[in-house]
Amino acid sequence: MKNDNEKNSGQSPDNSLELDEEEQGISRRKFLGTAALVGLSGAGLSVGLSSCGKGEDKGAAPAAPAQPSAEVHPGQLDEYYGFWSGGHSGEVRIMGIPSGREIKRVPVFNPDAMSGWGVTNESRAILGTNKDGSLRYTTGDTHHVHGSYKDGTYDGKYFWVNDKIHSRIARMRGDTMETDKITELPNVQGFHGIFPDKRDPVKPEVNYTTRVFCGSEFRLPQPNNGTNMDDTDAYYSLFTCVDAETMEVRWQCKVDGNMDLVATSYDGKLAASNQYNTEKGVVYANMMSAERDSCVFFNIERIEAAVAAGKVSKIPGSDVPIVDGTRAANADPKTAVTCYVPIPKSPHGVNASPDGKYFVCSGKLSPTASVIELERVLHWFEGHTKEPRDAVVAEPEIGLGPLHTAFDNRGSAYTTLFLDSQIVKWNIDAAIKAYAGDKNVKVVEDRIDVHYQPGHLNASMNETKEADGKWLVIGCKFSKDRYLPVGPLHPENEQTIDISGEKMRLVHETSVWPEPHDFIIVKRDKIKTRQVYNMDEFPLAVKDINGSKIERQGNKVTIHLTSVAPAFGLSEFRVKKGDEVTIILTNHDKVEDLGHGFAIPKYNINFIVNPQETKSVTFVADKPGVYWCYCTHFCHALHLEMRSRLMVSP
Numbered sequence: 001m002k003n004d005n006e007k008n009s010g011q012s013p014d015n016s017l018e019l020d021e022e023e024q025g026i027s028r029r030k031f032l033g034t035a036a037l038v039g040l041s042g043a044g045l046s047v048g049l050s051s052c053g054k055g056e057d058k059g060a061a062p063a064a065p066a067q068p069s070a071e072v073h074p075g076q077l078d079e080y081y082g083f084w085s086g087g088h089s090g091e092v093r094i095m096g097i098p099s100g101r102e103i104k105r106v107p108v109f110n111p112d113a114m115s116g117w118g119v120t121n122e123s124r125a126i127l128g129t130n131k132d133g134s135l136r137y138t139t140g141d142t143h144h145v146h147g148s149y150k151d152g153t154y155d156g157k158y159f160w161v162n163d164k165i166h167s168r169i170a171r172m173r174g175d176t177m178e179t180d181k182i183t184e185l186p187n188v189q190g191f192h193g194i195f196p197d198k199r200d201p202v203k204p205e206v207n208y209t210t211r212v213f214c215g216s217e218f219r220l221p222q223p224n225n226g227t228n229m230d231d232t233d234a235y236y237s238l239f240t241c242v243d244a245e246t247m248e249v250r251w252q253c254k255v256d257g258n259m260d261l262v263a264t265s266y267d268g269k270l271a272a273s274n275q276y277n278t279e280k281g282v283v284y285a286n287m288m289s290a291e292r293d294s295c296v297f298f299n300i301e302r303i304e305a306a307v308a309a310g311k312v313s314k315i316p317g318s319d320v321p322i323v324d325g326t327r328a329a330n331a332d333p334k335t336a337v338t339c340y341v342p343i344p345k346s347p348h349g350v351n352a353s354p355d356g357k358y359f360v361c362s363g364k365l366s367p368t369a370s371v372i373e374l375e376r377v378l379h380w381f382e383g384h385t386k387e388p389r390d391a392v393v394a395e396p397e398i399g400l401g402p403l404h405t406a407f408d409n410r411g412s413a414y415t416t417l418f419l420d421s422q423i424v425k426w427n428i429d430a431a432i433k434a435y436a437g438d439k440n441v442k443v444v445e446d447r448i449d450v451h452y453q454p455g456h457l458n459a460s461m462n463e464t465k466e467a468d469g470k471w472l473v474i475g476c477k478f479s480k481d482r483y484l485p486v487g488p489l490h491p492e493n494e495q496t497i498d499i500s501g502e503k504m505r506l507v508h509e510t511s512v513w514p515e516p517h518d519f520i521i522v523k524r525d526k527i528k529t530r531q532v533y534n535m536d537e538f539p540l541a542v543k544d545i546n547g548s549k550i551e552r553q554g555n556k557v558t559i560h561l562t563s564v565a566p567a568f569g570l571s572e573f574r575v576k577k578g579d580e581v582t583i584i585l586t587n588h589d590k591v592e593d594l595g596h597g598f599a600i601p602k603y604n605i606n607f608i609v610n611p612q613e614t615k616s617v618t619f620v621a622d623k624p625g626v627y628w629c630y631c632t633h634f635c636h637a638l639h640l641e642m643r644s645r646l647m648v649s650p
């Protein structure tokens with residue numbers, strides 16, 4: 001194991017000329033810089049795929065004592081929960097970190113045959129249905145999972161995830177790790193960045209999450225009804241505030257440009273979104289002409305004051321109050337609700353440092369990361385500084401294709417370099433000094449090759465005040481040669497790096513099915529799950545263990561059913577062709593993990609009930625005959641015998 005670690009540790013390449021790493025980094029960057037940027041404008045972001053990460057894993061630093069191992073032995077538990085988005089699978093995945101073991105897949109926007117998500121009446125009500133009863137959407141595209149905060153750190157209560165394709169926000173409960181609410185955002189397309197606030201900007205006692213902010217990428221004509229499609233200059237996008245508890249949309253803020261990721265400050269005063277295409281292009285080439293795009297800051301207190309004062313507009317067909325956050329309407333800092341901080345070329349990603357002082361924003365077409373000091377953004381809003389750009393306090397050159405940044409608890413930042421297939425570790429204070437003119441500081445502290453083309457990365461507890469600087473996980477977009485080939489589509493590759501020492505050490509990798517984007521790594525003691533439901537939570541519950549029965553009202557039949565391993569409360573039930581049948585199933589088993597499945601052949605019904613849980617399904621009995629309803633979840637030695645007979649008479 002140790003040998004493997006050393007072999008794969010990918011320490012910064014050593015070469016015979018013995019350049020120091022800083023010099024190497026720069027020469028590599030200069031060498032690649034022109035060619036790669038030229039490549040970008042023509043061939044998209046896939047340049048360099050065939051040449052990255054080869055043959056540079058020669059040297060290994062002298063072993064530090066007691067290096068942390070990613071190995072979690074059989075029977076042992078991981079130290080962290082990892083909450084992963086599932087991309088176009090539409091789900092959220094839960095992994096153990098550092099082992100990378102996948103523990104759960106939580107259906108969110110995706111129908112799921114095991115749990116019955118999209119099959120049961122309860123889940124269909126959350127997902128939303130059309131008038132004919134069909135699901136409103138069966139596709140999803142999840143990118144960013146974020147948890148609720150209290151006192152600047154995770155409280156384990158809720159997790160939110162975005163659906164980029166249909167602009168929905170979903171909430172997952174921390175105790176059951178199941179989706180409990182979904183809201184479709186009005187007036188937007190391409191809902192991408194999402195971040196909960198960390199406290200209220202004006203009420204000190206509210207030191208926990210009460211709002212979730214949502215950026216939207218695509219600019220649209222409004223109202224988007226086909227009457228005004230050609231005036232592309234009039235298109236715009238909206239930043240949306242959703243109530244964390246009710247999941248209702250509170251307000252929207254109109255902005256210039258496309259919004260990408262979202263970050264929030266620890267004092268609750270600011271939220272921000274990095275922006276590309278401030279050019280307002282509608283074709284690719286026009287979207288990258290400007291030398292600088294922006295990171296737009298939202299003054300939450302002022303926006304909410306404007307909403308309260310009724311200084312809002314509305315889009316026909318929607319009730320949501322809209323505040324004008326466009327550049328033109330916010331020229332005067334003292335009344336502005338937004339501040340557009342210029343950032344080099346098409347930034348992708350904005351992340352808050354755990355000390356609460358900075359946001360880091362990287363331009364994917366610029367080799368830099370910009371450090372924005374939040375205090376200075378607030379000063380701009382107060383009229384003390386003139387230019388929004390004055391809030392930028394550092395802009396180190398770190399490598400090619402910088403996307404997302406994570407932090408440890410020792411002042412270092414870690415940025416993914418998509419084009420270089422590397423992670424670069426750099427020092428924030430040193431970068432600030434260098435920007436101020438100090439030539440003697442070393443900004444870049446280390447580089448490591450990853451495999452390959454990293455997108456997001458995240459460090460343990462990174463997006464909280466309790467960032468602990470232990471593990472860094474890298475979401476690599478391409479695995480190429482790292483796994484057995486499985487046909488045209490390769491898995492993606494999540495690599496785990498030990499960041500507890502000065503040098504980064506690659507210690508583990510695991511395949512993941514496309515396409516996770518972002519993830520968070522949460523200390524396990526922040527999460528309190530429960531394994532058994534309370535029957536009272538379900539209004540429909542069949543509480544009497546002997547209460548299974550058939551009820552008929554006209555052609556509506558309700559089957560009240562219980563389950564106790566290895567039997568359902570009724571061994572048979574008869575209905576007539578054309579009846580609308582509702583089955584309510586309450587699981588009376590109390591033992592942890594003793595769930596049962598309920599599947600009806602040819603009727604497309606399959607779901608499970610967890611201990612003490614109730615679920616229901618409704619269908620029209622349109623096919624006469626015998627249908628064996630059977631338990632799909634192995635529960636007992638007599639699991640195969642756990643059945644009930646549905647008989648539909650003609």
Ligand code: CUK
Nearest residue numbers: 143403455456517518
């Ligand atoms: S995005 Cu995919 S790598 Cu949706 Cu956060 Cu950056």
Ligand code: CUA
Nearest residue numbers: 596631633635
């Ligand atoms: Cu009940 Cu298997």
